[in-house]
Amino acid sequence: MREVSVKELKNTATQMRMKVVDMIYKAQSGHPGGSLSAADFVTACYFKYMNIDPKNPRWEDRDRMVLSKGHVCPIQYACLATLGYFPESELDTLRKEGSMLQGHPSMNKCPGIDISTGSLGQGLACAAGMALAGKMDKKDYKVFCVVGDGESQEGEIWEAANTAHKYELDNLIVFVDFNNLQIDGTCDQVMPNGDLGEKFKSFGWEVMEIDGHDMEEICATLDKCYASKNGKPKCIYAHTIKGKGVSYMENSCAWHGVAPNKEERDQAMEELTAQLV
Amino acid sequence: MSELKKIATRDGFGEEILKLGLENPEILIVDADIGKSCKTGAFRKELSAEYHDDKNQYVNVGIAEQNAAGVAAGLATCGKIPFVVTYAVFGSLRMCEMIRQQICYPNLNVKIACSHGGVTPANDGASHQAIEDMGVLRTIPNMTVVMPADYNSAKKLTKAAAETYGPMYLRFTRDAVPQIYDENVEFVIGKAHQIQDGKDVAIIANGDTVRLAVEAAKVLEEKGISARVLDMHTIKPLDVEAVTACVNDIGKIITVEDHNILNGLGSAVCEVAAELGKGIVKRIGIQDQFGQSAPYERLLEINGVTVEEIVKTAEEMQK
Numbered sequence: 001m002r003e004v005s006v007k008e009l010k011n012t013a014t015q016m017r018m019k020v021v022d023m024i025y026k027a028q029s030g031h032p033g034g035s036l037s038a039a040d041f042v043t044a045c046y047f048k049y050m051n052i053d054p055k056n057p058r059w060e061d062r063d064r065m066v067l068s069k070g071h072v073c074p075i076q077y078a079c080l081a082t083l084g085y086f087p088e089s090e091l092d093t094l095r096k097e098g099s100m101l102q103g104h105p106s107m108n109k110c111p112g113i114d115i116s117t118g119s120l121g122q123g124l125a126c127a128a129g130m131a132l133a134g135k136m137d138k139k140d141y142k143v144f145c146v147v148g149d150g151e152s153q154e155g156e157i158w159e160a161a162n163t164a165h166k167y168e169l170d171n172l173i174v175f176v177d178f179n180n181l182q183i184d185g186t187c188d189q190v191m192p193n194g195d196l197g198e199k200f201k202s203f204g205w206e207v208m209e210i211d212g213h214d215m216e217e218i219c220a221t222l223d224k225c226y227a228s229k230n231g232k233p234k235c236i237y238a239h240t241i242k243g244k245g246v247s248y249m250e251n252s253c254a255w256h257g258v259a260p261n262k263e264e265r266d267q268a269m270e271e272l273t274a275q276l277v
Numbered sequence: 278m279s280e281l282k283k284i285a286t287r288d289g290f291g292e293e294i295l296k297l298g299l300e301n302p303e304i305l306i307v308d309a310d311i312g313k314s315c316k317t318g319a320f321r322k323e324l325s326a327e328y329h330d331d332k333n334q335y336v337n338v339g340i341a342e343q344n345a346a347g348v349a350a351g352l353a354t355c356g357k358i359p360f361v362v363t364y365a366v367f368g369s370l371r372m373c374e375m376i377r378q379q380i381c382y383p384n385l386n387v388k389i390a391c392s393h394g395g396v397t398p399a400n401d402g403a404s405h406q407a408i409e410d411m412g413v414l415r416t417i418p419n420m421t422v423v424m425p426a427d428y429n430s431a432k433k434l435t436k437a438a439a440e441t442y443g444p445m446y447l448r449f450t451r452d453a454v455p456q457i458y459d460e461n462v463e464f465v466i467g468k469a470h471q472i473q474d475g476k477d478v479a480i481i482a483n484g485d486t487v488r489l490a491v492e493a494a495k496v497l498e499e500k501g502i503s504a505r506v507l508d509m510h511t512i513k514p515l516d517v518e519a520v521t522a523c524v525n526d527i528g529k530i531i532t533v534e535d536h537n538i539l540n541g542l543g544s545a546v547c548e549v550a551a552e553l554g555k556g557i558v559k560r561i562g563i564q565d566q567f568g569q570s571a572p573y574e575r576l577l578e579i580n581g582v583t584v585e586e587i588v589k590t591a592e593e594m595q596k
Contacts, residue, residue, distance in 0.1 A: 060356065107354070107383045115354055116383040119374060125344040126379055129351020136333045137355070156375070159344030167336075 001226075004048045010215045011276050012082075013043040017245045018272045019078035019091060023101075025265040027094040030103070033255040034072040037179040037212070037240040038146055044218045045144050046079040049226075054084040057111040063141050064114040064130050068123025068157075069148035069177065070104040071257070077101050077110070085112040121154025123147070124174065128164045131172040131233075142226075145174045150182030153191045158203065161233075165204035168231035173222070176200070176235060177212065179242035181253050197237035205235045212238030245272055283453035286485075287392040289431030290449050291316025294360060294390070297439045298324050298334055304439060305352060305359040308337040309345045314451070315362045315392040342367045346375035346387070353385040358439060364398065365391040365407030365448050369414050380444045381419040387445075388438050389414075394424060394448035395485060395535030396563065396580075399573035406568040406576075407448070412540025414446045415513040422513040423466060424448040426487035429458045430470075434510060437466050452573045454485045457508075467511045469519035475503035478591045479523035482533035483509045483542050486561075486582060490533050493587035502591055512542050520549040524556035529594045531559050531587055535577065538562040559590050 004012075017039050024030035042065075046052075050063040067076055074094065081088045086100065093099035100110040104118025114130070117123045127145035134141050147157065164172050176196050184190050193199075201207045206228060210217045218238075225234045242256070243249025246268040260268060298304045298320055306317045306324075317335075322328060325335035336352075338345045342363055349359040361368065368391035369376075380387045391407070398405040415422045421443060425431040431449060438445050445466075457472075464470055469481070472491060482490035487508045494504040505527060507519060523530050530550065532543035543560030550556040563580045577583060 064354075066351075115350065115379070117378075119378040122343075122347050122375055122379055125347025125375075126351035126354070128344075129348035129353075130355055131351075132336065132348065133352045133355030133357055136357075156341075156343045156347065159338070159341035160347065162341065163338050163344055163348055166339075 002048055006215045006219060007277060009044055009047060012047050013040045013215065014245065014272055014275045016043050016075060016078040016082070018269060020074045021246065021260060021265060021268045021272070023074055023077065023091045023094045024259045026092050027096065028259045029095045030074055030259055031071040031257045032249060032260070033181065033242040033252070034069060034148065034177065034179070035075040036244045036246060036249065037242045038072050038177050039075050039244065040213050040215055041175050041218050041238060042075050042079060042146065044215065044222060046083060048219065049222055050144070051141065054112070057085060061139055061141055064143045066115055066123045066127040066143065066145040067105060067117055068145055069120065069151055070117030070123065072146070073105040076105065080112040120148070120151035121156045124157050125160035125163070127172060128160045128169060131164065131169040132167050134171050135167065135169065141171065143172050145172065147174055147176050149176060149178045149180060149187050149193055149196060152176065152193055152196055161200060161203040161205065164233035169233045170229055170231050172233045173225050174233065174235050176237045177240050178238055179240045181242045181251070181256070183253065183256050185253060197235065200235040204232060206230065206232040207235045207237055209237045210239070212240035213244055245275060247271060281456040283455050284428040285451060285453045286425050286428060286431035286449040287316045287451060289425070289428040290390060290435050290447070291319060293432040293435040295320045295323060297436060302334060303356060303358050305334045305336060305357050307345050307349045307359045307361045309342050309363045310337065310340045311363060312337065317362050342371045343375050346372040347379050349387045350379035350385050353387045358386055360388045360390045362390050364393040364405060365410045366393070366405055369407060369410030369446065373413060376414070376444070377417050381417045384419045384443060386442050388447060389445070390447040392449045393451045395450070396568050396576040397451040397485065397573055399452065399576055400570050402570040403567040408537045408563045411448060411512055411536050412544065415545070419444050420513065421445040421466060421511065423511050424484035425510050426484060426508050427454060427457045429456065429460050429462065430464055430510060433464045434466065437464060441466055448484065450485050455488045457488060457491060464510060467514045467516060469516040470508040470510065472506040472508055475505040476527060477502045477504065477529070478594055479505040479507065479527045479530045480533060480587060481507045481509050481520070481523065481530060481542065481546055483512065485535050486533040489582065489584050489587060492584045493591070496584060496588050497591050500592070502595060504591065509542055512545050515545045515549070517549055520546050521553060524550050524553050528556045530556060531561060531590050533582065533587060534562040535582065536562055537565055539565055557594065559594065561586055561590065
């Protein structure tokens with residue numbers, strides 16, 4: 001864990017958002033909405049909490065990050081590039097032929113990716129496997145996992161939730177990115193999830209409900225997760241806004257997987273720059 | 278060989294994996310509630326945290342195969358060598374996309390080791406008879422697909438699987454099958470094992486049908502037809518060199534498999550012959566139809582997977 005102020009983390013999250021918008025603009029392809037909704041807690045993990053070494057991406061004692069909702073990888077790529085896993089110029093190659101930055105994350109192409117994801121509902125099981133290996137080897141690394149509310153409609157999420165409970169994986173910290181939007185509409189329209197926090201609780205998890213854009217609350221909650229060694233896997237049920245930080249993208253299904261044009265990109269950059277404190 | 282008792286290849290797997298697990302603490306079993314019938318009971322007893330404070334090589338995720346594949350992938354990224362164990366139908370089809378996305382695409386060292394291959398779960402009926410599994414999995418990049426013929430080769434190939442990096446599908450029989458090999462025979466993944474040489478016809482078989490090929494070759498010999506018999510335990514990567522030699526040396530090939538004739542061993546051999554532009558291949562296997570509850574031997578018979586059919590086909594090919 002590093003000493004970083006909340007203010008600094010807020011600014012970093014804004015800078016990550018700018019990189020996300022810019023790389024998706026340059027690629028003219030990608031998923032801005034979810035990348036922006038997950039930006040604050042992913043930034044907090046990478047820049048304050050995760051015990052990692054960009055020069056040794058496969059270091060066996062490192063903390064792991066699994067994006068079960070793999071399509072939001074632009075936010076992860078922005079963090080990894082900024083931390084020095086690869087040159088920032090690589091961000092301009094997103095989704096282009098030969099790039100290490102695939103449309104969905106590939107662990108054998110991009111340093112810092114702990115598992116390839118992209119098919120929804122599958123990441124939590126992998127994260128549970130990593131956390132289980134940590135328990136078996138008596139290592140104290142953490143495994144972070146970002147799960148979408150939409151993808152929680154997949155049954156495998158709940159199979160994995162069972163496994164994490166059975167094996168007492170309190171080294172597993174899951175963020176549920178609760179932005180209530182998926183491709184065809186709101187989650188409530190497409191397939192109501194009910195209260196996902198209550199669901200995880202009933203699976204034996206320790207659940208903490210937060211504002212997923214309040215950096216202070218994100219950090220306080222992660223501190224709590226680190227202190228809690230009660231055998232329960234952790235679920236941080238984060239209320240978020242899809243497209244957060246860019247006015248015209250906020251709460252809009254249309255910005256799930258669409259790239260901004262030049263004017264839209266410039267407006268986003270202007271708005272985000274104004275959010276730096 | 279007829280004096281030796283019949284034994285299911287899943288038993289060979291169960292014995293060998295215990296031995297390997299005792300030697301290498303990174304080797305794990307990931308069960309999905311059917312460990313008992315997949316022969317992981319001894320492994321669990323010896324290497325599970327349930328029974329030993331200092332052992333932790335056994336995981337049971339319950340009836341949740343998709344999750345089993347994902348958990349195994351996560352374990353493999355941390356240096357473990359997990360063997361996911363279930364029935365062939367579930368280990369190939371229920372887990373198929375997880376195998377593709379979380380195991381094969383990242384090329385992780387996960388083994389899917391399945392009992393109940395082919396029509397060997399006979400009385401269970403069509404739901405439990407895996408006739409598409411090897412074909413489905415051989416189309417996924419990075420995957421290796423293996424079916425041993427008998428007890429000793431199951432042990433040898435399980436050991437080879439543990440020592441070979443990468444995603445691998447191992448398919449075993451539920452039913453007891455005759456023993457073909459003694460414990461000194463060696464097997465290399467991706468290399469056909471030639472049981473006997475011959476000049477008039479090549480019989481290429483795998484798994485529980487290798488015994489049929491061996492018997493058919495004996496009958497053919499009495500009829501003056503000399504058969505080369507290959508145990509093609511690995512259908513991917515296929516031993517193209519061995520198939521090419523059959524095409525060039527003999528030109529008449531019969532494939533035999535306890536699998537749909539579509540996309541399994543027979544198809545793989547046809548692909549080689551077709552690209553060479555010569556030779557003739559006749560496929561014996563499950564006739565693209567679902568099974569039913571019936572005795573194992575009877576199910577093979579319904580599909581023409583018999584010694585008589587191999588002999589008849591070989592004779593016709595001589596005309």
